[in-house]
Amino acid sequence: MTSTPRDVMMREAEVFEQFLALTERRLPRDGRGAFFLGSSVGGAYAGNPSPPFTEHTPTAPISAYGEAKLRMEAALVSSVARTGRRAFIARVTNLYGPGQDMAKGQGLISAIVGGYVTGRPISVYVSLDTLRDYIYVDDCGKVISAAMLRVRQEHPGTVVTKIVGSMRALSIGALLGEIARLRRRPAALILGQGDARGQSLDLRVRSTVWTDLDALVSTTLPEGLGIIYQAQMHAHMVNGR
Template identity: 40%
Template structure:
């Protein structure tokens, strides 16, 4: 298979980053997986600069891309906890802006943002790229700020895509982080323990399987790479565009595991940061969304099998 433009994946060991790596390898795209010490912002910035050097060297006189999938924050994160991550992004952008213009003119950057975080307080779903973001929590505000930071690169010639992703799920999610309802349901099943639900069971969410999302990311990057250097940043929603209630997810789990999950409805301050209805519809490059997607029951079953395997190999989380 002929090699395509090399790609730097930031956050390559995470849920989306690892899927992007697999999909890129299947397409014959050389991948540089950034090795970053996130614990120390200055060190992280230097690690990222070295990773950029690697992908630029691989590209030679050709095009190259950066897919930023890294993100330590969750909905419950505080402004202070998110600030260090934002500082690293600023340092990355400053390093990119210091590079030769001809290098930037060959670059396409995709930033994995959060549709749920940005539109949590917005009105009139389904939300599109034309809807005005209205974050309810520090997490959403940090994602909106990150979009602004990465958008600055377009002035230097980089083609920038802001990918607002709906609820991502699938094998490989970090179970130690308090996120990923489907993964947490599957984990609770394997550990035979109850799971707390802090929102109404009729809450609507849009779930997209991680491998489907990774394929869409690569197609979005390829489309953006055909634009002129320095084009205006493009915002694109990446979602299944088919929503489901939490009650329906519980029904799918019951069908898979032949018993009802031990879901416990409970009050929590986190509930105020959650929207009741997060339906999405993309009006930007909609032709890219015309693809078969993994059915939710299949994706949940595969996710549960992966978690069960992980627990057997490593012991309880």
């Protein structure tokens, strides 16, 4: 999360760097193999005032979370240059889908849907005008899978960085309105509760890299919301939570 303490995020980056160092020592440097790294649009661009962001937009992290993600990206680029392997870095927008760990306080869509299932009010701690790009988890997986197949065909030492998202921005207010339309009643909200550090008001994106893969993002928001609702309703009936 963007509010995660700096020492925790830097330890995560250090572990990743140690992993890369281990692979360089243990694996042959014959150009075979490809790495995948999941990074973050919010981490990379939150401090840049000029959306929509593309892969060519200067990065501007405003949190330790963003700094750590970019540190990991840089470490992977350096490792690939030394070993002649290949890598795909996905700067993912807001991922949503069933099965998120609600105890971590992540996943706005899952939290809102959970409010409908349990009847508990939902805390929203950023402006309702906040713009985010939401991508369904299965669609994200399809893009990454296709990209990994493609990057293996690139020249040794290639690193491809792509923004992975739906390329459609939606305000939190509009998201709440859509869920209310589908469920036929508004959500119970508590506004302004929580830690909004590291958050940007506008995270619109437009990928310019391997744009044909964006066609793999096909799940509509109503479809995704319906899947999450059914999954949470089932879990609630089984577990009573």
